[in-house]
Amino acid sequence: MPNAMEKLVYKLKSQWDTILECERVVEKERCCEELQKRRLEERKEETKQFLVEAEKHEVWKFRGLVTIKKEREDKEAWLRKNPNPLHKLKQKRRFLQKDYHKGDFFQFDADDWASTMATDEIYKRDFSAPMWEDKMDKSILPKIMHVKNFGRIGRTRWSDLLDEDTTDRSTP
Structure with missing residues (x-):
């Protein structure tokens, strides 16, 4: 083809x-x-x-x-x-224990670890130890009393509303 x-x-x-x-x-x-x-x-x-x-x-x-x-x-x-005898480990604080500072005023002798320690009894005091109402075990108190300054004027009524039921079911 x-x-x-x-x-x-x-x-x-x-x-x-x-x-x-x-x-x-x-x-x-x-x-x-x-x-x-x-x-x-x-x-x-x-x-x-x-x-x-x-x-x-x-x-x-x-x-x-x-x-x-x-x-x-x-x-x-x-x-x-070379252990440092003046260096103390911090104690475990108690429940709601207040913090007291030893203060810097009216201390004529140095008591820090680098200087010589004074021989007076006040310089050897442990300021992290519980005092007065802190010696009582507050963990056995009712839950509402697990706050600082309970019942005093300076304490506010509510610390927070996490534990409170804020729903009012009685109103229509």
């Missing part, structure tokens, strides 16, 4: 694809692919650099922790060798 003639299709001149345009499109696609490959390589390098930096940071942090631990152990060893 003889070659059949193809049907001619007419295109506008603006729709013509020339060889140059086809080559430009191919070149542009190839440039985009190369750019993607370069970006991928750069990203891999950045990731490697980041991992190296993170590893350096971890090593630095570990050295810092080791240094802190060594300093703490040295300090504890020194304290075990």
Whole structure:
């Protein structure tokens, strides 16, 4: 059978694809692919650099922790060798115990740990010990009395409304 003639299709001149345009499109696609490959390589390098930096940071942090631990152990060893008899551990305070300060006024002799301790009895007093009404165990009192200054003028009536039922169901 003889070659059949193809049907001619007419295109506008603006729709013509020339060889140059086809080559430009191919070149542009190839440039985009190369750019993607370069970006991928750069990203891999950045990731490697980041991992190296993170590893350096971890090593630095570990050295810092080791240094802190060594300093703490040295300090504890020194304290075990040279205990400070004037340094007292704070006592656990009682429930609702008031805090009294020893005061700075009218103390003529120094009583801090760096200086010599005075021999007077007042300088040896423990100000963290409970006094007067703090000696009583307030935890056995009813819950409403678990406040400071209960029944005195300076105390407000309500400390908070968390424990109170504020709904009034008697009103219509």
